[in-house]
Amino acid sequence: xxxxxxxxxxxxxxxxxxxxxxxxxxxxxxxxxxxxxxxxxxxxxxxxxxxxxxxxxxxxxxxxxxxxxxxxxxxxxxxxxxxxxxxxxxxxxxxxxxxxxxxxxxxxxxxxxxxxxxxxxxxxxxxxxxxxxxxxxxxxxxxxxxxxxxxxxxxxxxxxxxxxxxxxxxxxxxxxxxxxxxxxxxxxxxxxxxxxxxxxxxxxxxxxxxxxxxxxxxxxxxxxxxxxxxxxxxx
Amino acid sequence: xxxxxxxxxxxxxxxxxxxxxxxxxxxxxxxxxxxxxxxxxxxxxxxxxxxxxxxxxxxxxxxxxxxxxxxxxxxxxxxxxxxxxxxxxxxxxxxxxxxxx
Numbered sequence: 535x536x537x538x539x540x541x542x543x544x545x546x547x548x549x550x551x552x553x554x555x556x557x558x559x560x561x562x563x564x565x566x567x568x569x570x571x572x573x574x575x576x577x578x579x580x581x582x583x584x585x586x587x588x589x590x591x592x593x594x595x596x597x598x599x600x601x602x603x604x605x606x607x608x609x610x611x612x613x614x615x616x617x618x619x620x621x622x623x624x625x626x627x628x629x630x631x632x633x634x635x636x637x638x639x640x641x642x643x644x645x646x647x648x649x650x651x652x653x654x655x656x657x658x659x660x661x662x663x664x665x666x667x668x669x670x671x672x673x674x675x676x677x678x679x680x681x682x683x684x685x686x687x688x689x690x691x692x693x694x695x696x697x698x699x700x701x702x703x704x705x706x707x708x709x710x711x712x713x714x715x716x717x718x719x720x721x722x723x724x725x726x727x728x729x730x731x732x733x734x735x736x737x738x739x740x741x742x743x744x745x746x747x748x749x750x751x752x753x754x755x756x757x758x759x760x761x762x763x764x765x766x767x768x769x
Numbered sequence: 770x771x772x773x774x775x776x777x778x779x780x781x782x783x784x785x786x787x788x789x790x791x792x793x794x795x796x797x798x799x800x801x802x803x804x805x806x807x808x809x810x811x812x813x814x815x816x817x818x819x820x821x822x823x824x825x826x827x828x829x830x831x832x833x834x835x836x837x838x839x840x841x842x843x844x845x846x847x848x849x850x851x852x853x854x855x856x857x858x859x860x861x862x863x864x865x866x867x868x869x870x
Contacts, residue, residue: 552856577773584781594780604776612783617815623791624811630796637796641789646819653812695831696864702823702835703842703859707852709816710843719813726817734825748818753810757803760810 539662546666549655552704553647553667554674557588559689559697561675564591565682571595575683582679586672587645590614613742620749621649628652628659636661643668647701654708718760725759726752831867838863 561582568578573595581591590611597607622644629640644652648671657663689697713720730748733739739747800808820839827835842859846852 706843707846707855
């Protein structure tokens with residue numbers, strides 16, 4: 535293996551570390567809940583391998599318990615996960631140097647968390663780095679789900695919740711240092727927060743639309759409101 | 770035991786296709802300056818939304834712990850630029866708060 539490839543894999547593993555550690559306990563909870571919902575081992579594994587989208591997998595279990603039809607669950611999953619469309623659209627700018635035959639593999643591994651790590655990576659995105667982040671994160675999710683199913687018990691509730699907060703903490707830890715680049719990043723975040731709270735409280739959009747509309751609206755407003763060359767687009 | 774194969778395949782397709790299409794179509798497309806800026810803002814706006822959503826949808830017993838944990842992670846990262854340290858601080862703080870309250 536070339537030296538710089540190995541180096542990029544190493545950097546990818548380090549970048550993925552918070553995601554790997556964050557996914558694992560949440561995945562264990564999913565595996566256990568799937569078992570309690572009545573999913574067989576095989577389907578629990580397939581859910582995490584094929585769908586690979588945490589929030590929507592928990593939602594699907596909820597809907598199964600609620601007796602919602604297969605079509606209804608698929609539609610709800612579509613809406614909740616549609617936000618990834620905005621995320622891969624944004625990533626496409628940073629992945630232009632990567633050969634297009636690899637894009638289907640990269641697309642599979644894009645979640646809220648890997649998107650965040652990749653977007654705010656100081657590295658220029660290269661194939662070994664991206665694939666390492668994606669594959670290790672995915673492995674943590676899948677292995678955790680299976681272990682949760684087999685072991686059949688989760689950590690104490692308060693520890694479980696605190697570990698779950700770790701993923702949100704990671705979002706903050708990736709976002710906040712950008713506020714040093716100038717007032718406009720902070721302004722954009724505050725504006726986005728207010729817009730999302732308004733959307734959420736209005737209850738006009740639910741089931742995933744709230745996130746998508748929030749992203750589109752605030753990013754579009756950013757284009758009009760934030761002055762050019764203000765440091766926001768450095769990343 | 771009931772098989773959920775159809776459900777899983779359906780869910781996987783509707784999840785994968787939106788992940789894939791922008792990468793395939795936008796990667797080779799020339800974008801206007803404004804569209805490019807729009808896409809470049811998405812990491813900031815989507816992370817902000819995920820964070821806010823995490824706080825306002827937290828169970829009421831965990832809301833304070835969530836808020837403090839996320840805030841602490843942001844502050845530690847701002848000054849130290851160390852991701853693992855920030856996340857660890859957040860987990861410890863929220864665990865302490867969750868057990869105290």
